[in-house]
Amino acid sequence: MRFTEIETFRALMRAGSTRKAAALLHVTQPAISQSLKRLEAQAGMLLFQRTGGRLVPTPEARALWTEVERVFIGMEAIEHRMRSLRDFGTNQLELSCYPAFGLGFMPRALERLKAQRGDSPWPQVSLQVLSSKDVRDRVAKGISDFGLMADELPLEGIDHSTFARFPGVVVMPQGHALARFKRVEPEQLAQVPFLALNPEDPSHRGLETALAERGAALRVKVQTPYAASVCEMAVRGLGVGLVNPITALDYAERGLVVRRLSVDVFFSCVLALPTGKVLSTTARDFLSLMRRQLAEDEKRIQRYLR
Numbered sequence: 001m002r003f004t005e006i007e008t009f010r011a012l013m014r015a016g017s018t019r020k021a022a023a024l025l026h027v028t029q030p031a032i033s034q035s036l037k038r039l040e041a042q043a044g045m046l047l048f049q050r051t052g053g054r055l056v057p058t059p060e061a062r063a064l065w066t067e068v069e070r071v072f073i074g075m076e077a078i079e080h081r082m083r084s085l086r087d088f089g090t091n092q093l094e095l096s097c098y099p100a101f102g103l104g105f106m107p108r109a110l111e112r113l114k115a116q117r118g119d120s121p122w123p124q125v126s127l128q129v130l131s132s133k134d135v136r137d138r139v140a141k142g143i144s145d146f147g148l149m150a151d152e153l154p155l156e157g158i159d160h161s162t163f164a165r166f167p168g169v170v171v172m173p174q175g176h177a178l179a180r181f182k183r184v185e186p187e188q189l190a191q192v193p194f195l196a197l198n199p200e201d202p203s204h205r206g207l208e209t210a211l212a213e214r215g216a217a218l219r220v221k222v223q224t225p226y227a228a229s230v231c232e233m234a235v236r237g238l239g240v241g242l243v244n245p246i247t248a249l250d251y252a253e254r255g256l257v258v259r260r261l262s263v264d265v266f267f268s269c270v271l272a273l274p275t276g277k278v279l280s281t282t283a284r285d286f287l288s289l290m291r292r293q294l295a296e297d298e299k300r301i302q303r304y305l306r
Contacts, residue, residue: 002038005039005042006071007025008035011024012036012048012055013057013061013065017055018032018033047060048061092124093123094126094143094144095146096147096149097149098131099129100226100227100243100269101164101246101247101269103228104228104247104249105290105293105294105297108293112293113289123282133153136155142277146273147272148270151268152202158274159273161270162269163269163270163294164246164268164269165269166244166267167260168261169244169248170189170240170241171230171235171241171243171251172239172241173236173237173256177192178240179257183260183261185262186210186261186262186263187216191219192219194240196218196222196230196241197241197242197243203265203267207242210263221239227241227244227248228250230242231250231256232251243267244267245258245297246294246297248301249297249301252304258301258305
């Protein structure tokens with residue numbers, strides 16, 4: 001079985017016709033048809049049903065498609081790494097981060113790196129701000145040196161440890177009725193329009209449990225997967241939310257009011273690393289800088305909680 005035949009199969013699965021597959025691969029339709037015939041003959045089974053000018057994948061083809069995609073994803077990761085090595089050598093950082101830490105925290109850590117480097121060569125940096133699922137996938141494939149992600153996803157296939165774990169803070173606009181309290185009770189959150197993280201978020205479940213124990217429930221006005229969106233809506237007066245303090249710090253300096261919750265509902269940030277991979281010196285040094293930035297951010301947010 002030749003690689004070109006696997007490429008043909010992938011193109012047909014993506015395109016659904018020999019004409020479109022030929023365009024994807026820049027070959028003729030007869031070449032696509034011949035390649036498919038060879039593949040089906042070698043496989044000893046039919047991979048596509050011919051229906052009204054279209055190719056409909058058989059169940060066997062769909063099962064094979066899963067394995068083929070894994071191969072091509074691996075090849076794309078290799079090609080990405082080869083281009084990076086060709087253009088920048090090993091003095092580079094490939095970072096993936098979920099928005100809670102990617103929008104404010106990581107730029108602050110990179111600013112610290114710039115100050116530390118001074119006149120020394122700056123590494124080639126790729127910072128991809130993605131969903132936690134995409135962060136995990138990029139790390140598992142070895143595309144990223146390491147990543148930061150939320151803790152609600154399975155962690156199989158990566159090395160991991162806890163990077164940060166903080167109790168959540170209540171955020172609200174200036175002048176809000178709850179702003180006069182140093183600590184907000186869970187049942188008080190049930191009395192105001194609430195800006196909620198998605199139900200699968202562990203912090204959302206923790207808050208709902210605390211409220212249920214008090215016979216109360218949230219009045220959800222808006223639901224979103226991102227703490228940054230909660231903060232942005234809160235500072236604009238749309239309601240009150242519960243977020244991790246690192247994200248809240250980005251907005252506290254814009255006037256967002258930050259208060260403690262009387263019960264601990266924790267937010268955890270996971271450091272994800274490719275299994276068995278030895279970090280480069282550049283990556284290890286930056287990770288150390290990130291930990292120092294985290295300690296500084298923790299001190300800064302305390303000023304807004306007094």
